Amino acid sequence: MCGIVGFVGSGNAKEKIIDGLKRLEYRGYDSAGIALPIDGKIEIRKHVGEIKNLEKIIGEAEFDSSIGIGHTRWATHGAPSDVNSHPHGNMDSSIAIVHNGIIENYQEIKEWLIKEYGIVFKSETDSEVIAHLIGIFYDGDLLAAVNKAVEEMRGAYAVCAIAADEPDKMVAVRKDAPLVAGIGKGFNFIASDIPALLKYVRQVYLIENNETVVLTKDDIVIYNENGDKVKRDVFNVTWDADAAEKEGYDHFMLKEIHEQPKGISETLLRRLEEDGSVNLDGISMTKEDIESFNKVYIVACGTAYHAGLVGKLVIEKMARVPVEVDIASEFRYRDPFVDENTLFIAISQSGETLDTLAALREAKRKGARVLSVVNVVGSSVARESDDVFYTWAGPEIAVASTKAYTTQLICMYLIGLYMGSTKGTIDKEYYNKVLDELKALPGKVEAILDKEPEIEALAKKYHRKEQVFYIGRGLDSGVSYEGSLKLKEISYINSFAIAAGELKHGTIALMEPDTLVFALATQDFLYEKMVSNVEEIRARGARIIGVSKEGKTEIEKVCDEVFYIPQCIDEVSPVLAVIPLQIFAYYVAKERNCNIDKPKNLAKSVTVE
Numbered sequence: 001m002c003g004i005v006g007f008v009g010s011g012n013a014k015e016k017i018i019d020g021l022k023r024l025e026y027r028g029y030d031s032a033g034i035a036l037p038i039d040g041k042i043e044i045r046k047h048v049g050e051i052k053n054l055e056k057i058i059g060e061a062e063f064d065s066s067i068g069i070g071h072t073r074w075a076t077h078g079a080p081s082d083v084n085s086h087p088h089g090n091m092d093s094s095i096a097i098v099h100n101g102i103i104e105n106y107q108e109i110k111e112w113l114i115k116e117y118g119i120v121f122k123s124e125t126d127s128e129v130i131a132h133l134i135g136i137f138y139d140g141d142l143l144a145a146v147n148k149a150v151e152e153m154r155g156a157y158a159v160c161a162i163a164a165d166e167p168d169k170m171v172a173v174r175k176d177a178p179l180v181a182g183i184g185k186g187f188n189f190i191a192s193d194i195p196a197l198l199k200y201v202r203q204v205y206l207i208e209n210n211e212t213v214v215l216t217k218d219d220i221v222i223y224n225e226n227g228d229k230v231k232r233d234v235f236n237v238t239w240d241a242d243a244a245e246k247e248g249y250d251h252f253m254l255k256e257i258h259e260q261p262k263g264i265s266e267t268l269l270r271r272l273e274e275d276g277s278v279n280l281d282g283i284s285m286t287k288e289d290i291e292s293f294n295k296v297y298i299v300a301c302g303t304a305y306h307a308g309l310v311g312k313l314v315i316e317k318m319a320r321v322p323v324e325v326d327i328a329s330e331f332r333y334r335d336p337f338v339d340e341n342t343l344f345i346a347i348s349q350s351g352e353t354l355d356t357l358a359a360l361r362e363a364k365r366k367g368a369r370v371l372s373v374v375n376v377v378g379s380s381v382a383r384e385s386d387d388v389f390y391t392w393a394g395p396e397i398a399v400a401s402t403k404a405y406t407t408q409l410i411c412m413y414l415i416g417l418y419m420g421s422t423k424g425t426i427d428k429e430y431y432n433k434v435l436d437e438l439k440a441l442p443g444k445v446e447a448i449l450d451k452e453p454e455i456e457a458l459a460k461k462y463h464r465k466e467q468v469f470y471i472g473r474g475l476d477s478g479v480s481y482e483g484s485l486k487l488k489e490i491s492y493i494n495s496f497a498i499a500a501g502e503l504k505h506g507t508i509a510l511m512e513p514d515t516l517v518f519a520l521a522t523q524d525f526l527y528e529k530m531v532s533n534v535e536e537i538r539a540r541g542a543r544i545i546g547v548s549k550e551g552k553t554e555i556e557k558v559c560d561e562v563f564y565i566p567q568c569i570d571e572v573s574p575v576l577a578v579i580p581l582q583i584f585a586y587y588v589a590k591e592r593n594c595n596i597d598k599p600k601n602l603a604k605s606v607t608v609e
Contacts, residue, residue, distance in 0.1 A: 002086075002100040003029065003072035004179070005196050006160045006170050008185020009217040014063050017070035020050055020196035020349030021424070027597070029072035031085035034058065035096035036065035037167040042096045046071075046085035050401060066217070067167055069160050069190075071098035077106070078124030088128040090135030094164045095145075097134065099127040100192055101157035101177040101354075109133065109152060123266040126155075134161055141212055146171045147227070150212075156354055160190050170214050178352045178380060179207040181220050183234065188215045194237055195395070205232045206378050235378055251596045253398035253490070257582050258449060261442040263393040263403040264575065267410045268438055270392060273303055276435060278418045283371065289503040290423050293343040296323040297368070299331050299359045302348035303401040303485060304373075304408060309478030310574045317571070318420030328355035340367035345415070349396060349404040350370070351379020360384060373411045375404050389415065399596045400490050402582050405482060406445075409575050413438055437572045444566040448579045451563075455580050457588030458545060458561060465516045468493055469507075470581075471500040471537075472520035473530050479574045480520055483581030490599050491589040500533040513541030518581065521548045521555055522565065522573040534558040547577055 001022030007013045017034055033046025043063060048052040051072070071086035075245045078084035089096045103109070106126035119132050129139065132150035134142075140161040142163045156176035163169075172179060172190045182189030182197035184203050189197045190213070194204060207213055211223040222230040249255035270277050296315060298308035305327055312323040326336070328346075344363035348356045352376035360381060364370055372385035376392050383389045391407035417434060420426035462468075468487060470480035477499040484497035498507050500519070511517075517537055521530040531554060534544055538558050546559035549568050565576040589596045 002074050002193040004069070004098050004100055004190065005071075006069040006098075006159055006162075006172065006190035008067040008168065008170055008215050009184060009203055010066055011187065013065050013068035014058065016189075017068050018055065019081055019199060020191060021070050021072050023199070024072055024191075024193055025051065025196045029074050029075045030080035031082070032069040032071065033073075033087050035087035035089070035098075035160060035162065035279075036068040037164050038063065038065055040164055041093045042089055042095070042162065042164050044087050044089055044096060046082060046087065046259050048080050048082050048085060048233065049276065064121040065167075065518040067162060067170060068098065069098050069162055069170065074508040076102055077126040084123045084125050086127060088123065088125065088131045091129045092135075093211070095131050095135045095138060095161060097127070097131045097159055097161045098132055099157055099159045099360045100113060102126060102155045103129060103153050103157065104155035104324050106151070106155075107517075111145060117186060124559075129162075130157075138163060140165060140216070142166050142169060143212070146173055146212065150175075158192055168216055170215050172207070172215070174207045174211055174358065175209060175356055179213075179568040181205040181213055181215060181222075182206060183220060185211075187217050188220050190215055190263045202237050203234045204237060206235050206383070208383070221505065228339065235449040243489045250590070251398065251586070253400055253402060253586055253596050256396055256398055256403045257579070257586065259394065260579070261289070261445045262390070262401045262450075263407045264410055264445065265442045266394075267407040268414070268441075271414055272435075276432065278414050278421070278435075280389060280414065280418050281390065285369075285371075285387065285419075285422070287422050289369070290319070292341055293321055293369070294341045295337070296321055296343045296345060297331075297336065297338065297363065298323060298325045298347065299328045299356060299363075300325075300502065301328045301353055301355055303405045303482060304347040304349060304356075306478055306482040307405055307408035307412060308345070308486065309343070309481065310409055310475055311347075311415070312356050313475055313478075314412050314416040314571060318416035318426050319423055320420075320425040321575045326359075328353065328359040329444065331359040334561035336349065336362075338363050340369075342366075342368040344368040344370045346370065346372040346381055346385065347374075347408055348379075348381050349375045349391075349401055349408075351381040357384070358379055367531050371415070373408055375407070399599055400486055400585070400596070400603045402486075402577045405577050406578065410441075413572065428576045433569065434571060437569050440568070441572060441575050444568065444576055445579055447566055448576060451580075452583055455563065455583040456587045458563075459584050460591055462516055462543075462545075463491075463591035466493060467510075467515060468495040469510075469515065469517045470497040470520070471503065471517060471533065471607065474523040474576050475570065476522055476526075476530075476577065479581070480518070483518060483520075483585070486582055486585035487588060489602060490585055490596050491592055491594055492600070493588070500530055503533060503536060508536065508540070511537050511540035511542050515540075517542045517544045519544050519546045519555075519559065520577055521546060521552065522577050523570045524549075525570065527552060527554075531555055531558055547580060577602070
C-alpha cells in the first residue's frame, strides 16, 4: 500500500530516496515526504499529492545527507494533507519515522503520551505515536528505543527510524507488512518493495515477520524477536526492472492487457513435461494427500477472489471435492471449519495482502495444508505457505489487475488437472482435451486483442453511462464480477454484477430504458437459459452488449451489440471472456479522462485490514 525507502551510505541520500519512491508510485499514494539528518537535527519535508510536489519544495533548499528515509502514503488515519503525510518526527526533531500499516492501539498510546509526557501531536495519524514513543525511550541507542516502542504497539507495521544523534544508522522493524533490505557496496537500502532498489542493487535480504534490522553503510544486521542475530540467505533478483516501463503504451494497464498471451504461455508451459503431464513446480502433494482432503477453501480478495470463483467450479469438476470460496477479510472472523484434512488455497497477486495473510495463518493454526498462488517470488504469502505456485505474469504495475487474473486462472486449471488426474477422478481423454485447450489460449487471446478497435468503439459509444450491469451463468457469473470490478475501479462508474438467474429476484427492478447490460453467454449448456434471461431485461428497454462464442449467433436477436470470442470448451472460456471486458473498461476510463494506472483511493498492494 504505502511505500518506504531508506538509504545509508556515501553520496546524496535525497536523490536515491526520491528515485526509489518514484519506482513505488504504482502501489498507490496520496502524499509523499522525506527526512534527512542535517546539522544535528532531522529535517522533514512532505507534501500532499504527487512526488513532483515534494520535489518542488525540497528543490528550494540544499539538503545534503548520506542517510535518510522517504515515504509515499495512502491515507488510513487522517485525510490526505501535508501534516498527515510521512515522515513523522518527535517534538524536538531528534527522531523521524516512516510507517506502513496500522497501529491498532494508537489512541491508547496517544492518550498516555499526552498525559505522562505532555506530548503535543501535530497530525491525525496513528503513525505519529511511533515517533514519540521512540523519542521518549531514546537514550543514545536507536535499536533499543525501537525495541521498547514495539513492545507498546499492537497492529501491523513496517517501520523505519532514524535519529539525529546517530546519523550513520537506521533501524527498521517488520510485523505483517512487507520489508526488504538491499545490499550494496559502501551503502545499503531498506524498502517496502524490491522495485524501489533495482536501479542500485540486485541482492536483497527478505525481512521476516517480527524481525528488526539495523543498517549502516557497511553492514546489515537482522535480529529476531528474542534479540538474537539471524543469518539470512541472500535473495538474488533476476527479473528485469525494464519490464516496468510502458514500452510505447499509453498506460501500464494497456501494456499488461497485451502481455497476457505471454503470461498465460509462461505460466502454462513452465509446468508441462514432455509427456504432457503437469508438474506443479515441486509441490509435493501425493495421491494420499489429495485423497485425504475432504474440503478445499479458496481465500482471496478483489480480483484474486474472482479467480477463486472460477477455480471453485474447475476444482470441483475435476477433483470431485467440495470447494468453498471466501473473502479473506471475512474468513477468520467466522471460525471456519478447517482441519488437517483441509486444503487451503490462498490467491494473491502481491503476496502481501494482509487479510489473505491473516487468513492463511488462521488456516495453518488449525492444521490445514496451505497452497498459495502468487505472482511475487519471496513474498510473505509465499514464504509462509507449505506449497507455492507462482503465476509468472511478470511485474504488474497498474493498480487494476489484468494479467495476474488470467494467469491465476491458468493456475486454477493446472491445480484442478493435477488433483483430478492424480486422484483418478478424470480420465486421460478429458485431461488431454483440457490441456490442448489451455495450450491454444495464447493464440486465441491474441485474436481478441486484434479486435481491440471494435471494443474501443463500444467504449466511445457507451462511456457516458453512469450505471452498468454484468450478468452471466455458471463460470460466466465469476467473470461478470471481474468485468464489473474492472469498470468501477478505473472509470468510477457504478457497475454491478449478478448471476443472471437471480435477476428476477429483485435486481430486475433496476432495469430501465437505456440501462447498459453486459450479458456473458459463453457456457454452451446454459446458452438457451442465458438468452431467456437477456429477453427479460430487453423487454424493460435495456441496452445489451452480448459476449459469446463464435458461431453462437442466436444471441444477436436479443442484443444490441455482440462481441464474439474464439470457440473453446466451456471450462476455459473465462480466460477469453474477460479480455474484452478489460479492454472496454480501459477505453471507457480513457474517454472519461480518469487516472487509469492509479485510480483514486486504491492501492496495488493492500497491506492493512
